[in-house]
Amino acid sequence: MDHGLSVSSWALAVLQALLYAALSPLLVGWIRKVKARLQNRRGAPMLQPYRDLYKLLGKEARVAHTASPLFLAAPYVVFVATWLAAATVPVVLLDQPASSIADIIVLVGLLALARFFLALAGMDVGTAFGGMGSSREMLISALAEPAMLMAVFTLAVSAHTTNVASVIDYQLSVGLALRPSLLFAFGGLALVAIAETGRIPVDNPATHLELTMIHEAMILEYSGRYLALMEWAAQIKLALYGVLIANIFFPWGVAQSFAPPALGLAAVAILLKLALLGAALAVAETVLAKMRLFRAPAFLQLALLLALIGLLSHVILESGT
Amino acid sequence: MSILELPLLQQLVLVLAAVVLFSSFVLLAQSRLVSTIHAFAWQGALVAAVPAVAAAAGDLPHLYFSALVTLLIKALLIPWMLHRLVRHLELERHIESLRLPALVNMVAVVLVIFSYWLVLPMVQQGLTFTRNIVAISLAVVLIGLLMMVSRRQAVAQVLGFMSMENGLFLAAVSATRGMPLVVELGVAFDVLVAMVLFGVFFFQIRESIDSLDVDRLNRLTESDR
16 A cells, blocks of 8 residues: 555545544434334434534533542543544445554454443442442443454454454455354344443433433433533444444445545445444334343343354354365 | 355355254243244244255255155144143243253353264265254254253253254254155154153143152152151
8 A cells, every 4th residue: 555545545544433423423313213203203303413412512511529530531531432443443445544453352442441431430429320330331241242252253263354344355255145154143243232332122222210221320420511422422332333233244335445436335335234224223122122131141141142153153064174 | 165165055054054053042041831832843944944945955856845844743733732732731821940041051052062073073074065064963962952951841851852853854964965755754753653642741740740840750759758
């Protein structure tokens, strides 16, 4: 890659990261809209999450007396770590520098860092709700992380790399093939994504005052711009998982070259894929009920099992001698 | 030979075999009796789909017949009989508390790895494209056995036994391009007879110990101690 191209591809990488921040509220708005239509409501306009963020950014931030400096630093750490993790997943262009310096294990690590600070912030003020939310979040993530890594390893052993861009490149080069390992890895990763982004069978994103909430319980003490950053980070995380699943398992349309028509096609393709995934999530959230918290381990065990069977079926059925 | 060099239909056979393996895990984890029967019916349908697709992929028309027989007996007839039995025994709402579900699952995963290791030298001899399925079918047999060990409820144990038979059928199809028709009909008939006998046994067990919890059989003594 010559120097001129590398500068412009860095520019595109930065643009891609900005795209995450700019479009993730739209994805949330779309999911809420589809869900509202499925429940026979008209629902808020799709741009409502932007208005919420704008309103929160303009409001005065109140902080509890018992809060330590960590409480104020946490939203920034969470936002930056999540955003950085998102920047490593290619949206429209495959061959970009940000994804070549970080592989999928770094991505899991960055998300774990964000989660660690989120849980600390939940416990910092010392309210009962925050502590409960943090302990639940840690319960879920301790079980979700092995499942996610196992699904990632399943992909990695087929593609012989843990780099997201190379995995997508491999998927594109294989073309249409029915592979059992991919099917199971998809199932496992989808379940992990649902658990990690706090969607319905595990956590209810629409609730603010319920004893069973997880994510909302941790950020209950935040207000103003801190709350805006936390909400925004959660939306970016949802978009990250959406793009990850869409581009790894349905990689068609991702631009492999730095040409405007290919990039345009890729942008349309990823928007379409995210719209479909979002609609599927909304349907799933409409037909499913939230599980009891103590059934969440069984849910995540299923995710781990799917990923494990994916890995085993790769070894048994796909490699051959 | 890697999976990517195979035609799409043969890839579909391998995918179906992997889904059969998954259905074994599903069967192992069900706590409601009725949903266990449903899971078994799905496994039967999947096992029947393997020879059907293999017939289409490998141009082996006699496999269509064994697929049809399997579908009729294992996906429809036996689940229907079990359903009727469960209704007669008034166990429709029965929920069995599984013992150590996570541990049982992990043991099942170990069994899959073990059967892969066991079959490895045989696979290296090279048969048809279905040879890799032999390990899967052995794993299905072993998981059925594990289900018989880990469950207390007699009906669930019978389902484990039947799922072992599913694994054996899968092994026969994948290792040998299908059995002769006489053998196949004989096995199918055997399974049916076994099912009828099990039904009689269920009633006998319940009459003598007033429950289908097999653990209670350990506590039978001739006189009160």
